[in-house]
Amino acid sequence: MDKNTLWSLRLGYSAKQAKTIEKIGLKSFLEQSFSTPVDSKIPSFLDDSPKSAQEFKESRKKLKASNPTEIKELLKKEAQTSFEMKAWWIEKMYQDEFPLREKMTCFWHNHYVSTFQKVKVNYWVFQHNQILRENAFGNFKTITKKIIKSNAMVRYLDNIDNRKDKLNENLSRELLELFTLGIGNYTEQDIKNGAKGLAGLGIGEETAVYRKLFEDNEPFDYLGKKGNFKIDEMIDIIFDQPNIPYLITRKILKWFIYDNPKEELVKYYGDYFKKMNFEIQPLLTKIFTEEFDKNNAGAKIKNPLEFSLQLIDELNVENPSKILIAIFIKQQGMDLFNQPNVKGWDGGNSWLTSQIFLQRNTVADLLCNGKNLSRAKKEIGENSMMDKKLKKEISVRLIWNKEENNKEIIADLSNRLLFQTDKNNQADFEQILKYDFDSKTNGSDNAVMRLFNFMVKTPEFQLI
Structure with a gap:
């Protein structure tokens, strides 16, 4: 490739x-990617969604006072809004001239997990997503402080139920285990004591706030320090720990390049990250520029977004349905705003089970034959306006050089699509596009499309 x-x-x-x-x-590409602006405008599909804590309380009262039919309609409306938000995000991923910000936003989205299924408020999920986008290339400590104090996070990890004399340890645990240090770098007592520092941190108007009635203001020990710490001070203490950089550098390497990064790479980049005071932009620059020069193609299985958006782009699909893409990647196990648990998507081999591979091949067949992705009405509602806009037939156009012979066309497509080929691959390709291939015949486009379809269903296409 x-x-x-x-x-x-x-x-x-x-x-x-x-x-x-x-x-x-x-x-230069990275520099321009880092400088991309962030649109702070709230999308119109969130106009009717509750935004403040008060509006959320009123919406819950309305729900409780409604009859079963009205409840069903209200819940369906919020679910459809969630789908519109998925489509909105996929549109940004697909259309941005420099999509690295959205790819990094998706990385953080799978690091600081907070799902619509649990949070139930689309606007808070959107706020959470915007924090990740705005701070995608910023400072690791800063983004941690902001995201822990988001309404979505305190609701998702049950900190609204964490109060003095009735502690809930969920947010305290994941702050250490999944968001910063990783297992083995703290004690169970640190988790219990951390819950005291987080007691009373609950829903606010724009961000989470402490409620004095529920706070625990007794001093406690936390990672070797003693005091009456609140969330910002706790995170400062966490970032003083010697192993703080390595969890995140391992995950970044896994997200972008290697399903199984070597520990020496994790430590090498982690040491640099600490030296840069946890600034993400210089870390990414160092990782990408140094790894660019290495022979490391095929070290990562494409996630469903990478698979589907590459396929759609190669086929030049006109105005692809982002709703159907959202449904397809959900079927593939990558449901935006709804990871299966707080650990997020596992990635790696989980992206290429036999069922997922079969689904990918089916989608390749559909698209190469000018058919849209499965309509999946149950996902978006039988009577949804979105469903009425989805067409069965789509326009596809594969670009290839009509002045080339069969081997040249095979080489060009292989270079675009596959990280490696061998003699067996070549023999298979030449069975489809034979030595006497003539680009001037009426069926030449169909022949090259058959070759393309065969290539994108190979194991080699699943890797980058």
Whole structure:
């Protein structure tokens, strides 16, 4: 695979940026990616969703006072809004000229998990997503402080139930285990004591706030220090721990390059991250520029977003349905805003079970034959306006050079799509596009499409 194509896929979701990387160089590409602006406007689909704590209370009262039919309609409306938010985000991933911000937002989304299924308030989930986007290339300590104090997070990890004399340890545990230090770098007592420092931190108007009535203001020991600590002070203490950089550098390497990164790489980049005072931008620059020069293609299985958006881009699908993409990746185990648990998507081999591989092959067949993805009415509601906009037939157009012979066309497509090929692959490809292939015949487009369809159903296409 062409190196610029490989890194376009790694830093985005398709080969769209390959020519830009080749033209301006990786470093300039990264600089422009880091400088992309963030749209702070609240999308119109959230107009009717409750935003403040008071509006949320009123919506719950309305729900309790409604009859079963009205309740069903209210819940369906919020679920459809959640689907619109998924489509809105996929649109950003697909259309952005420099998609690295959205790819990093998705990384943080799977690190600081907070699901709509548990939170129930679309606006709070959107706020959570915006914090990740705005701080995608910022400071690890800063983003941790902001996200822990989001309404979505305190609701998702039950800190609204954490109060003096009735402690809930969920947020305290995940703050240490999944968000910062990782298992083995703290004690169970640190978790119990951390819950005291988080007691009373609950829903606020824009961010979570402490409620004095529920606070626990007794001094406690936390990671070797004693005091009456609140959340910001607790996070400062966490970031003084010697092993703080390694959990996140391991996860970044897994997200972008290696399903199984070597521990020496994790430590090497982690030490640099600590030296940079946990600034994410210089860390990403170092990782990407140094790994770019290595022969590491095929070290990661594509996640469902990477698979589907690359396929759609290669086929030049006109105005692809982001709703159907959202449904497809959900079927593949990557439901945006709804990870299976607080640990998030496992990635790696979980993205290529036999069932998922079969689903990918079915989708490749559909798209290559000009058919839309499965309509999956039950996912978006039988009477949904969204469902009425979804077409069965779509326009697809595969770009290839009609001046080339069969071997040249095979080489071009292989370079675009596959991280490696061997003699067996080549023999299979030449069975589809034979030596006497003639691009001037009426069926030539169909023949090259058959070759493309075969290639994207190989194990080699599943890797980057």
